[in-house]
Structure formats: C-alpha cells, structure tokens
Amino acid sequence: MSKEFIPPAKPIIGDAEREAVDEVLRSGMLAQGAEVTAFEQEFSQELLDGRSTVSVNSGTAGLHLGLLAAGVGLGDEVIVPSFTFAATANAVALTGATPVFADIEPDHYCLAPEHVAELITERTKGIMPVHLYGHPANMPALQRLAEQHGLALFEDAAQAHGASLDGHPVGTFGTFAMFSLYPTKNMTSGEGGMVATGDAEVDRTLRLLRSQGMERQYENEIVGFNARMTNLHAAIGRVQLSKVGEWTKTRQDNARFFDRNLHGVGVPAVADRAVHVYHQYTITVPEDRDGFATALKEEHQIGSGVYYPIPNHRLPSFARQEDLPNTEQAARTVLSLPVHPSLDDEDRERIVTAVNTLAKAGA
Numbered sequence: 001m002s003k004e005f006i007p008p009a010k011p012i013i014g015d016a017e018r019e020a021v022d023e024v025l026r027s028g029m030l031a032q033g034a035e036v037t038a039f040e041q042e043f044s045q046e047l048l049d050g051r052s053t054v055s056v057n058s059g060t061a062g063l064h065l066g067l068l069a070a071g072v073g074l075g076d077e078v079i080v081p082s083f084t085f086a087a088t089a090n091a092v093a094l095t096g097a098t099p100v101f102a103d104i105e106p107d108h109y110c111l112a113p114e115h116v117a118e119l120i121t122e123r124t125k126g127i128m129p130v131h132l133y134g135h136p137a138n139m140p141a142l143q144r145l146a147e148q149h150g151l152a153l154f155e156d157a158a159q160a161h162g163a164s165l166d167g168h169p170v171g172t173f174g175t176f177a178m179f180s181l182y183p184t185k186n187m188t189s190g191e192g193g194m195v196a197t198g199d200a201e202v203d204r205t206l207r208l209l210r211s212q213g214m215e216r217q218y219e220n221e222i223v224g225f226n227a228r229m230t231n232l233h234a235a236i237g238r239v240q241l242s243k244v245g246e247w248t249k250t251r252q253d254n255a256r257f258f259d260r261n262l263h264g265v266g267v268p269a270v271a272d273r274a275v276h277v278y279h280q281y282t283i284t285v286p287e288d289r290d291g292f293a294t295a296l297k298e299e300h301q302i303g304s305g306v307y308y309p310i311p312n313h314r315l316p317s318f319a320r321q322e323d324l325p326n327t328e329q330a331a332r333t334v335l336s337l338p339v340h341p342s343l344d345d346e347d348r349e350r351i352v353t354a355v356n357t358l359a360k361a362g363a
C-alpha cells in the first residue's frame, strides 16, 4: 500500500488570495501603494500591539536595513546565534559589522545569555537573538545584559509570528524585529518581510533605506536600496494575516498531539510563560538522526527537515574556529516533523506511528 507523501511544509493558498491578487492586477497599481500601507497597519494591530511596522521585499532585507537604520556598520560587532538560518549573520556581515557567534540554550535552541555575556567587547553594538522554530528567546535575561552594557537588542522573529513571552508579543522587545513572509513561514506574501520598531528615527530611516533614500520623489536624502514590497505581495499577505491566528492554533494543537503521543525521541520544551507558535516541531534523535529521516521518508512517506545541519560558524562563508557545544549537539540531533495546519487526523496518526516505530527499532 503506497501512502501519500506528507510534506514537511505546505503553504495554504486559497481563492481569497487569488482574488486579492487579481484585484490588484485589475487596478494597475502593482508596486508599493495602498495595499502595502494597509498590510503594514493590519500587521502591527494583529501581531504587535500596534507597534509600527515597515514592509520590505524579504526578511533578509528587513534584517539588513534594520541593522543599518539602527546604526550598525563597519567596526561594530553584533552577537548572534550560530544555530540559525544564515540570513541572521549574513545581514550583520552585509552592514560591514562582524557577527560574533554565541552558543544556544540546549532546551529551547535560542541564544544562551550566559555565553553572550562572555563575548561582549568594546566593539559590541548589539545582540540579535532568533526566536527559533517559533519559540521566544530568553528576552528578560538578554534585556538585562543589554541594559548593563548599553547595547541594542534586535530580534530575528522570522519564524515567530504571534509568539509571546510574559504576555508580550515577540517583536516588541528590541530596537527592531524582523518577520519573514517566505512561503514556508507561518504566513506568507510570496516573498517579503516586515520590520517592527518602536523608535521613530529607525522607522523613518528604514522607510528611506527601502526606497533609494527618498521620502519625496527625486529628493534623495541618503543612499538607499530598492527593497519595497509590492501591492501584489501585500494583497496575499493581508489575506494570510487574517488566517494566521487560526493556523497557529492548529499548529499548537498538532504539537500537543505529538507531545502526548510520541515516545522514544526528545520532544520540544516550552519555557515558562512562553507561547510557542511551532514554525517547526523539532524532536531530537540522539543516534543516527539522518538515517531516521531517510527511513521516515522511504518507509513511511513522511517528509522532515534538519534546521540546521551546519552551524553558521562552520559554513564556508564564515569559517570560524569556535567552541559551541550545545550548537554542535543540536546540529547533530534535531529533526523537524510536519506540524503545519494542513495535516489531518490521519496524517497526525501516521506521523506518530512512524516516529514511534522507528524510535523503538533504533533503541
């Protein structure tokens, strides 16, 4: 009996998205305009307690421009996790600053404040935690460190739309925070990013940087990029934003089901007073994780993902000698199972049966 493949991620695109795009096409106003402005306002109301947001054409552009707007540049250091997607450190490096790689906490895979403390130098300008897999980083400890040393906090919230800590949404802690709208993220606009900031100066600089340094046409104030979101992308994003709350609940419900029913593998921990939005549901497989993933796919037709197999400090693009034991351990053992809102009851049962069968066989 051959079963249908369960993909590790699956964007949900419906008639409402198609109609919204068609409406923009019919209007002829394709580039940044009214749809984009409406999307920014709705995103800030829905996910950020009203904190201002600036849209851009990718999450990576959001990090890059956010850092530039916050004054990060040549000679500065920004402390980032090594256990993340390369965009985090790439954005720091693209400003001319140096990403300094810190280890993670073993239970939640986010930046370890004690290790960050050891890495602070006179050149450190800021700390950029990642709310990895949709779990908020330890912001209270990082905020204390930032205050003690006069540093800025920047949030890579690419994977964490709607996550919160102590009742505060992620994206409201730092000088700025970036949310990615790439198709595999918890919501999408095709490609795109949203940058939240409570700092009026950073907000204005971001708007200048994304559009050639212009507020008024042809009166360029600073040197800038073209990183504008289009009305077409914003139209998709607005529809997705109206659904992301329900999708998050389904992700959380899927995660609870796995928590209760998986045996013989490590299941994700959630910190006290944290709301996890399960961009990924990441288990640990201590022995032969890659063989486990292959068997899931070939014997059970279940997709999975390793985020991330090579920590940033060991990528050819950075090639640093660092000793980050929790990072190395995670890179060796993590495996993300499908947790997306398209799973039905039968898919969830199949995933549990497959993981438990493989875990038992391996034990």
Ligand SMILES: *Cc1c(COP(=O)(O)O)cnc(C)c1O
Pocket: 058, 059, 060, 061, 084, 085, 087, 088, 130, 156, 158, 159, 180, 181, 182, 192, 193
């Ligand atoms: C996806 C992602 C990014 C980059 O976002 P893009 O929209 O793909 O440019 C940055 N950081 C993390 C942690 C991500 O997962």
